[in-house]
Amino acid sequence: MRIDRGARIDEARGIATLLVVTFHATRAEPNLAASLFYQANDALTLVRMPLFMIITGYLLGTRATTVSVGAALRSLRPWIVRVVWPLVTVTIVCVAILHGRGEPWPIARALLFGVWHLWYLQVLILLKIAFVTLDARWRPGAAPMIGLAIAAALLAWSGVAGRPTLFSLNRAVDLLPFLLFGAWIGRGSTALGPALLPYSLYAMAAVLVVQHLIAGADSDGWAPTSIPAMLVGAAAGLFVLDHAPQSAMLSLIGRYGFPVFLWHLPWFVAVEQVVIVPAGLSGMPGVGCRLVVGIVMPAVVARWAREWRVVSAIPIGLPAPRRRLPPRLDPTMSGYRSPLRRFASGMNHPC
Numbered sequence: 001m002r003i004d005r006g007a008r009i010d011e012a013r014g015i016a017t018l019l020v021v022t023f024h025a026t027r028a029e030p031n032l033a034a035s036l037f038y039q040a041n042d043a044l045t046l047v048r049m050p051l052f053m054i055i056t057g058y059l060l061g062t063r064a065t066t067v068s069v070g071a072a073l074r075s076l077r078p079w080i081v082r083v084v085w086p087l088v089t090v091t092i093v094c095v096a097i098l099h100g101r102g103e104p105w106p107i108a109r110a111l112l113f114g115v116w117h118l119w120y121l122q123v124l125i126l127l128k129i130a131f132v133t134l135d136a137r138w139r140p141g142a143a144p145m146i147g148l149a150i151a152a153a154l155l156a157w158s159g160v161a162g163r164p165t166l167f168s169l170n171r172a173v174d175l176l177p178f179l180l181f182g183a184w185i186g187r188g189s190t191a192l193g194p195a196l197l198p199y200s201l202y203a204m205a206a207v208l209v210v211q212h213l214i215a216g217a218d219s220d221g222w223a224p225t226s227i228p229a230m231l232v233g234a235a236a237g238l239f240v241l242d243h244a245p246q247s248a249m250l251s252l253i254g255r256y257g258f259p260v261f262l263w264h265l266p267w268f269v270a271v272e273q274v275v276i277v278p279a280g281l282s283g284m285p286g287v288g289c290r291l292v293v294g295i296v297m298p299a300v301v302a303r304w305a306r307e308w309r310v311v312s313a314i315p316i317g318l319p320a321p322r323r324r325l326p327p328r329l330d331p332t333m334s335g336y337r338s339p340l341r342r343f344a345s346g347m348n349h350p351c
Contacts, residue, residue, distance in 0.1 A: 009055065011244035013254030016051040018295075019044055021264045024117070025290040028268060032283060046229045047236040049120060050178040054237030056124065057182025060131055061145070064187075072136035073129070080125060087121045090262045094118065097269050112166055116265055119168040126172045127179050142188025149180035156225040174225050181234050185241065256299035263301070264294035 023041045032038040067075070091107075094115045098105045105115060114122050134140070140148065156174045163170065223229060244250070253260065271293040276286050 008244040008246060008251075009059070009241075010251040010254035011247055012051075012055055012240045013257045014247070014250030014252070015240055015244060015254075016048065016055060017253050017257040017260055018250070019048045019051070020117070020261065021294050022287075022291060023048060024265060024268065025287045025294060028272075028290060029283060029286050032287070037284070046224060046232045049175060050230075050233030051237045051240055052120070053124075053127075053175045053178040054182035054185070054234070054241070056128070057131075057179035057184075058186040058241060059182075060128070060135070060179075061183030061186025064139070067136060069133055069136040072132045076129065076132050079128075083121060083125060086258075086262055087118060090266070091115055091118055093266050097266065114168045117261070119171055120261075122168040123172045123175055126167060126169065127176060131179060131183065140187075142184055145180060145184040145187055149177050149184055152180055153177035153227070153230050156230070157227055159225065177230055178233060178237065182237065185238065252299070253295060256302055259298040259302040260295055263298040267294050267297045 023044065026032060026038055026041045029038075088111065091110050095105050095107050095110050098115070109115075110118075113119075138144075152173075156177055160173065224233075268290045271289060275281070275293075276289055281289055
């Protein structure tokens with residue numbers, strides 16, 4: 001049975017976004033540190049950001065560049081603007097929150113080195129510019145792409161990136177293998193027709209995880225840039241791309257993934273002050289409250305901001321207009337549309 005790889009890309013994005021928001025909501029409740037739920041979220045460190053980067057690489061890999069380097073970079077300029085200005089806005093908000101907590105954080109440092117979760121957007125900008133430049137100049141096929149991915153994995157494993165650097169360049173080196181692996185999937189998806197290769201990768205990752213658990217090591221026993229950790233991240237990303245469940249809820253979260261990713265932590269702070277602390281919520285109720293508010297409120301504000309011209313002038317991070325899929329892949333063209341699908345119509349993730 002042939003898999004339409006990427007047919008449920010919104011669901012895959014929704015899974016990645018949900019993993020990130022759940023992780024941050026759980027980390028805000030340190031009294032859960034001994035629970036299985038908390039430890040499972042820690043173990044998923046090997047999956048969360050690699051999954052985001054594999055999805056981005058897959059989308060880049062499916063778009064063959066046929067123009068010059070200059071033209072390719074010019075075409076990328078609107079995307080960069082759409083990401084950079086919301087990044088600056090949220091960075092200022094995060095720095096203001098830190099100052100309110102008595103933790104002074106220079107705004108220049110936050111913009112140049114990243115604050116909280118926003119380092120990922122710096123990495124995304126760097127790697128997307130680098131990939132578009134490489135693709136326009138060289139136009140590598142599937143075989144060279146997997147060779148580049150292996151070379152990048154060895155580079156990350158060597159530890160050359162070291163400590164945090166300007167514009168999160170060290171993290172860009174760590175995530176580059178996953179971007180190239182995703183691009184290889186996108187560029188060579190027809191060559192991956194037989195299930196032997198994907199399932200061999202799944203089996204290899206499963207054996208590594210079982211060996212890791214039998215050895216009695218915790219999730220921190222693998223550095224994120226170790227070869228076993230990167231294999232597990234690659235297998236998880238490929239599995240999600242191939243087998244993401246059809247779900248209106250996951251699709252909705254994926255389409256609003258950009259504003260949710262940007263704003264969920266500031267909304268956590270707001271709900272803590274208004275609801276969680278006054279009501280004395282802790283443990284799983286606190287996690288659930290943060291999770292709901294961190295996903296729903298950024299999506300609602302983004303929806304309203306698109307409709308209200310005054311609000312939409314503020315760079316808060318809006319999804320790009322959704323590209324219409326072919327009828328057989330577009331669930332919104334099947335007649336009836338649920339309220340979730342109507343709410344999400346016309347939205348997509350810019351990354």
